[in-house]
Amino acid sequence: MSLESMIGQKYKLINSESKVRNTDCVKLANRCLVRFKEEFIDAMLIYEPISQLRIDDIQYRSSDSQIEMKVTFLSKPDYDDLINPQKMLVSNETFDVARTLSASNESECLYQLGHIRGLFAVGIWRSSDSFCGYLRKFEDFKEDNINGDSCNVYIFPLEKYYPISYELSRNLALDDRQKGFLKYMFRTFSMKDPLSHDSVSYKIIDIVEVTEFAKDGKDSKIPLYHRIYDNSKLKKDEKTILVGPGIATFTECLRFCLNSKELNCSSFSFCSDSDSVDCRISALIENNVTEAANKERDTKCSIFSINALRLYSKVPNRKFKKQISTAIRQSATSCAQECLHSDDCISFQDCGYSCSFNSFYTDSSSEYDEDCVIYYREVLHEYRNTGNKIVSEVIHTEMNLNLDQCASLCHGWTDGDTGCRSFNYCPRNINQMESSCSLTKYSVAISDTNSIEGGHCFNYELITQSNDKKNEESSALKLTKGTSELNSFAPCVYEKIKPKRLVTQSIVAAQSQYNIDNKKLHDTK
Numbered sequence: 001m002s003l004e005s006m007i008g009q010k011y012k013l014i015n016s017e018s019k020v021r022n023t024d025c026v027k028l029a030n031r032c033l034v035r036f037k038e039e040f041i042d043a044m045l046i047y048e049p050i051s052q053l054r055i056d057d058i059q060y061r062s063s064d065s066q067i068e069m070k071v072t073f074l075s076k077p078d079y080d081d082l083i084n085p086q087k088m089l090v091s092n093e094t095f096d097v098a099r100t101l102s103a104s105n106e107s108e109c110l111y112q113l114g115h116i117r118g119l120f121a122v123g124i125w126r127s128s129d130s131f132c133g134y135l136r137k138f139e140d141f142k143e144d145n146i147n148g149d150s151c152n153v154y155i156f157p158l159e160k161y162y163p164i165s166y167e168l169s170r171n172l173a174l175d176d177r178q179k180g181f182l183k184y185m186f187r188t189f190s191m192k193d194p195l196s197h198d199s200v201s202y203k204i205i206d207i208v209e210v211t212e213f214a215k216d217g218k219d220s221k222i223p224l225y226h227r228i229y230d231n232s233k234l235k236k237d238e239k240t241i242l243v244g245p246g247i248a249t250f251t252e253c254l255r256f257c258l259n260s261k262e263l264n265c266s267s268f269s270f271c272s273d274s275d276s277v278d279c280r281i282s283a284l285i286e287n288n289v290t291e292a293a294n295k296e297r298d299t300k301c302s303i304f305s306i307n308a309l310r311l312y313s314k315v316p317n318r319k320f321k322k323q324i325s326t327a328i329r330q331s332a333t334s335c336a337q338e339c340l341h342s343d344d345c346i347s348f349q350d351c352g353y354s355c356s357f358n359s360f361y362t363d364s365s366s367e368y369d370e371d372c373v374i375y376y377r378e379v380l381h382e383y384r385n386t387g388n389k390i391v392s393e394v395i396h397t398e399m400n401l402n403l404d405q406c407a408s409l410c411h412g413w414t415d416g417d418t419g420c421r422s423f424n425y426c427p428r429n430i431n432q433m434e435s436s437c438s439l440t441k442y443s444v445a446i447s448d449t450n451s452i453e454g455g456h457c458f459n460y461e462l463i464t465q466s467n468d469k470k471n472e473e474s475s476a477l478k479l480t481k482g483t484s485e486l487n488s489f490a491p492c493v494y495e496k497i498k499p500k501r502l503v504t505q506s507i508v509a510a511q512s513q514y515n516i517d518n519k520k521l522h523d524t525k
Contacts, residue, residue: 011068012067013067085125089143092148120136240294241282266283268281313375319367323356327351351373383463388459401437406460410437
């Protein structure tokens with residue numbers, strides 16, 4: 001399950017009764033942890049139209065006086081294993097004790113099962129006479145492999161099926177429920193101590209959104225690279241091409257491209273035969289490689305392009321309210337490469353093979369659109385969490401962004417001579433229904449910076465070079481071909497190529513997700 005389909009919430013609990021010490025309350029939870037988790041889940045979901053299948057993980061941590069539960073909710077749980085029936089021969093005595101429902105087909109039977117109030121363990125559908133029924137207790141179910149009737153049997157891992165059916169019929173998205181989770185604040189539940197038989201009550205005293213689960217659209221299925229030409233290799237050019245020394249395999253050539261500090265590698269060619277190996281890397285993006293002047297024919301070679309889309313996160317079903325460039329008909333992958341190598345592009349929008357560059361993504365600058373997706377650079381790895389002392393003097397604030405989006409906003413921010421050096425991020429909590437992202441030109445590490453205690457908020461500071469320095473390097477690049485005008489989308493080739501945005505760090509991190517071995521070498525031949 002990808003991170004984009006998860007939402008995290010952190011709950012803090014204490015004892016709700018003054019006559020019981022918090023330490024005793026925590027000790028009971030530690031001693032009966034499985035039971036405690038069950039009671040906690042029941043307390044959260046008893047009035048919610050979602051099922052326990054939404055809970056992917058629960059992490060428990062306790063101190064002497066307090067309990068912390070970090071819960072990961074799935075936005076769309078996978079019901080396939082749940083609703084797939086088992087074909088079984090069911091005994092006649094099972095039908096004698098089963099409770100019957102009226103249904104003309106199996107789908108209708110499942111629908112009827114979904115509206116049962118109360119507990120049941122087994123659902124049964126017999127197609128020969130359209131029998132639909134259920135058993136309250138699993139012990140009442142009996143097989144008969146000789147004289148039994150062939151049935152589809154639904155054995156549910158959960159006892160409460162009604163909320164599951166509710167989700168199936170309404171396709172509830174977790175985003176619709178996320179703000180509702182905050183009302184769990186001050187909710188109480190009880191658990192009996194099996195030793196003393198006393199009932200101990202627990203109260204939820206704080207709820208905080210865990211922002212690392214709130215990433216949008218990072219698709220692990222996007223390939224690291226793709227082949228763009230067979231029987232060709234990059235033409236040697238001292239300005240835009242580097243030849244890899246001592247390269248023996250395809251894997252080494254790929255790594256040479258990913259780790260290059262001399263240029264911002266976007267494409268590479270690899271040639272191999274029994275006598276020699278040739279590896280060439282280039283800053284040329286895919287659209288440039290198509291030009292005849294940049295490649296030459298060689299039957300032992302192939303040209304590959306690094307997939308820039310891996311460096312972006314997406315916000316589905318959003319489009320910019322104001323378009324600042326002309327839409328061009330091309331894929332999101334090609335658009336990502338163009339955007340990455342343009343000083344004018346901070347994010348881009350893809351509406352079904354229609355791509356346009358734009359400025360910063362914010363919730364306020366965009367609106368819902370069923371067919372569009374906004375992509376923004378993922379740069380959170382370039383920032384470090386400095387703690388919950390936040391800078392009091394800010395230059396800009398946006399609401400309803402996740403942590404990734406806030407980092408991206410800071411990373412590209414310029415306002416005249418002012419750059420963003422750090423940002424304060426406050427996730428949603430019981431006192432703040434929307435997250436806030438505040439940009440600042442100051443660092444909490446500097447002694448004369450005005451800072452305050454942030455409570456639920458944290459400060460994140462750029463750990464690479466400052467934005468001012470990056471802007472100086474970007475402006476020092478000299479164009480020898482094309483133009484950087486935003487509306488033209490014309491590609492650029494640089495006379496002097498420098499690392500522009502530390503692109504390779506992100507790609508190298510993605511490299512670990514793939515098994516790049518000698519089979520890749522075989523595929524290129």
